[in-house]
Amino acid sequence: MAELLVWPTVIAYGEAALVYAGELRGHARYGRLGIWGVRVGWLAQTGLLTAQALSAEGFPWGTWAGALNLLSWLVVSGYLVWGCRPRYRLVGLVLMPLAAGLVVLAWAGGGTALDANGDGVALATHAGLMLAGLASFTLAAAVAALYVFEERRLKRRDTRVLRLRLPSLEALDRLAARAVLAGLVLLSAGIVVGLVWLHVNGLDAAMTVAVLIWALYALALVVRWEAGVRGRRFARLLLAGLVLVVAVLPLTHFAA
Amino acid sequence: MRLALAGVSHHRAPLELRERVAVDLETAGGLARELAAAAGPAHEAVVLSTCNRTELYLAGEDGGLAEHADRALFSLAGSGAEALAPAAYRLADESAALHLFRVAAGLDSMVPGEGEILGQVRDAFEAGSPGPLLGRTFRMALRAGRRARVETAIGESPSSVPAAAAALSEQVFEGLAGRSVVLVGAGRTSELTARNLRSRGARIAVVANRTLERAEQLAASFGARAITIDELAGALGEADVVVSSTSAPGIVLTPEALSPALRARRGRPVLIVDLAVPRDVDPALASIDGCFVYDVDALEGVVAATLEGRRSEAVQAERIVNEEAERFRAWRASLAVVPAIASLRAKAEEIRSAELARMENRLPEAERDVVDTVTAQIVNKLLHLPTVRMKEAAVTADGLLYADVVRHLFGLGEEEEA
Numbered sequence: 001m002a003e004l005l006v007w008p009t010v011i012a013y014g015e016a017a018l019v020y021a022g023e024l025r026g027h028a029r030y031g032r033l034g035i036w037g038v039r040v041g042w043l044a045q046t047g048l049l050t051a052q053a054l055s056a057e058g059f060p061w062g063t064w065a066g067a068l069n070l071l072s073w074l075v076v077s078g079y080l081v082w083g084c085r086p087r088y089r090l091v092g093l094v095l096m097p098l099a100a101g102l103v104v105l106a107w108a109g110g111g112t113a114l115d116a117n118g119d120g121v122a123l124a125t126h127a128g129l130m131l132a133g134l135a136s137f138t139l140a141a142a143v144a145a146l147y148v149f150e151e152r153r154l155k156r157r158d159t160r161v162l163r164l165r166l167p168s169l170e171a172l173d174r175l176a177a178r179a180v181l182a183g184l185v186l187l188s189a190g191i192v193v194g195l196v197w198l199h200v201n202g203l204d205a206a207m208t209v210a211v212l213i214w215a216l217y218a219l220a221l222v223v224r225w226e227a228g229v230r231g232r233r234f235a236r237l238l239l240a241g242l243v244l245v246v247a248v249l250p251l252t253h254f255a256a
Numbered sequence: 257m258r259l260a261l262a263g264v265s266h267h268r269a270p271l272e273l274r275e276r277v278a279v280d281l282e283t284a285g286g287l288a289r290e291l292a293a294a295a296g297p298a299h300e301a302v303v304l305s306t307c308n309r310t311e312l313y314l315a316g317e318d319g320g321l322a323e324h325a326d327r328a329l330f331s332l333a334g335s336g337a338e339a340l341a342p343a344a345y346r347l348a349d350e351s352a353a354l355h356l357f358r359v360a361a362g363l364d365s366m367v368p369g370e371g372e373i374l375g376q377v378r379d380a381f382e383a384g385s386p387g388p389l390l391g392r393t394f395r396m397a398l399r400a401g402r403r404a405r406v407e408t409a410i411g412e413s414p415s416s417v418p419a420a421a422a423a424l425s426e427q428v429f430e431g432l433a434g435r436s437v438v439l440v441g442a443g444r445t446s447e448l449t450a451r452n453l454r455s456r457g458a459r460i461a462v463v464a465n466r467t468l469e470r471a472e473q474l475a476a477s478f479g480a481r482a483i484t485i486d487e488l489a490g491a492l493g494e495a496d497v498v499v500s501s502t503s504a505p506g507i508v509l510t511p512e513a514l515s516p517a518l519r520a521r522r523g524r525p526v527l528i529v530d531l532a533v534p535r536d537v538d539p540a541l542a543s544i545d546g547c548f549v550y551d552v553d554a555l556e557g558v559v560a561a562t563l564e565g566r567r568s569e570a571v572q573a574e575r576i577v578n579e580e581a582e583r584f585r586a587w588r589a590s591l592a593v594v595p596a597i598a599s600l601r602a603k604a605e606e607i608r609s610a611e612l613a614r615m616e617n618r619l620p621e622a623e624r625d626v627v628d629t630v631t632a633q634i635v636n637k638l639l640h641l642p643t644v645r646m647k648e649a650a651v652t653a654d655g656l657l658y659a660d661v662v663r664h665l666f667g668l669g670e671e672e673e674a
Binding site: 159160163165166167169229232 | 412413414420423424426427428429430431521522523524525542545546548550554557558560561562565
């Protein structure tokens with residue numbers, strides 16, 4: 001029965017995405033409906049994950065589909081930290097369709113099923129930390145997308161720029177950098193746990209990609225601090241980084 | 257008790273008329289107290305006087321209250337008060353309250369939702385001489401005004417070019433506290449924009465002008481540094497916001513002049529507000545990364561769009577005002593049954609006290625308090641539902657009928673008549 005929670009989750013996330021699209025077109029009054037959609041969806045997904053955790057022996061999200069299920073929940077959880085503030089709500093315009101899509105993919109791949117068996121605590125910790133890191137990078141990319149959108153409106157001198165109030169460029173830039181930093185810390189911890197507890201012998205493709213992703217985001221922060229790569233350039237870097245992660249990571253981790 | 261309003265506002269009275277009846281807050285307070293204390297129909301008075309309106313709110317007995325308010329308003333104009341007559345308006349009771357609610361919500365203002373009026377209504381209320389009716393009316397008006405601003409976006413957007421420039425700065429920077437502003441040109445427009453930025457926490461760092469003397473005058477009022485236009489390039493490095501409004505015939509700020517400053521900012525953005533016609537700022541600057549340029553046309557476009565937004569928010573604010581007006585009407589109607597409720601409760605208490613007095617000598621000392629408490633509770637419980645029902649009925653057409661029925665059933669007021 002708990003598997004049926006997939007659909008309220010997808011519907012609620014979808015509703016939020018539609019409402020946010022409406023808000024972008026000037027129907028700001030409905031923005032609150034969007035955040036309620038996110039909350040309802042998040043609660044439904046939390047219920048689903050709890051049921052999976054209770055029914056599984058070990059870590060139930062070790063497969064690619066299970067990982068997507070957990071990743072979407074982590075992304076939405078992170079979004080809820082800021083998304084409840086009216087000005088940050090529109091970050092959800094990027095995240096909610098993504099979250100809904102990930103849940104559907106997870107369902108199609110059997111990642112929302114109960115009684116899924118998985119490995120032990122070490123893998124759970126490793127995968128959990130890695131996914132939390134990736135969720136942070138996804139959040140950073142969503143904030144960066146909002147930055148690019150707001151910057152474009154200001155550059156084009158859009159007359160509606162004060163009617164649809166978004167966070168300031170500086171606030172978005174800083175938030176994206178903080179999300180990257182948080183992601184790096186989580187990813188570092190995940191890599192260390194993987195190396196120490198999982199007794200990995202040699203550097204396989206999955207590990208190489210994880211380390212490269214880590215290096216890419218670390219480089220983004222370094223050039224930000226050292227060379228003043230901020231604003232639009234930093235935002236584009238984060239968007240490109242996420243595209244790269246989305247393209248490469250599934251191939252190396254789940255292709256088999 | 258009735259409520260009467262007499263006033264003039266920007267809708268029908270030009271400035272020449274409005275300034276004849278305008279008074280400062282102290283005078284308005286004094287006048288309100290005078291009106292409430294003098295012999296006549298008014299027992300309560302509040303005078304609201306702003307640059308857009310002067311309104312006298314009186315509450316008191318029915319006999320000639322509206323005329324009294326009229327006379328008081330015309331006396332403010334002094335000689336030639338007859339010119340005021342076509343522009344003046346008079347409202348009574350619920351209409352007067354609804355008008356006040358709309359005023360407090362900024363719906364009757366020149367710019368819908370303007371921020372100052374709510375404070376002005378509060379000041380007038382505090383300075384005046386309100387009693388139970390005006391006190392309640394003004395408190396509800398202030399509530400309507402607050403709700404309109406909190407629950408809608410009517411007051412959020414700027415309504416002038418300087419305010420729009422300041423609001424745009426807040427879209428670029430995370431708060432303006434401590435941000436450096438460089439003024440290029442020391443004219444009135446620059447000054448207004450600078451004041452707006454400073455009110456949001458920005459620091460006016462430099463004033464650059466063709467003549468140093470004028471720059472020094474303006475810089476002194478902001479505690480800023482004065483320089484000539486020729487020294488401008490060196491000062492731009494510290495600028496988060498540049499406000500330019502010179503009367504120069506050509507471009508003052510070029511990409512070449514600004515490039516070193518932008519490099520020194522290491523990716524931090526800069527907002528350039530060009531208020532001059534002809535323009536001071538080369539439009540090519542807008543294509544530089546991190547550089548945002550707004551000229552007069554762009555700012556006026558933003559203001560027009562936000563005013564349009566205010567008007568659409570005003571529909572929501574009207575709904576809030578109508579809700580509050582309905583609450584006011586219900587409260588006023590409930591007053592009609594209050595005497596009947598009070599009489600009923602007094603009668604019940606009278607019977608209870610008489611019976612207790614009769615039993616006093618028959619009850620032991622220790623039990624008297626218990627009996628007193630129990631009988632009081634019985635009376636309260638018995639009368640609770642009729643009281644609630646009468647108040648509910650009061651807001652309908654049956655309210656007075658209920659009151660009459662209660663008076664008749666319990667013989668209220670018959671002893672006095674006998």
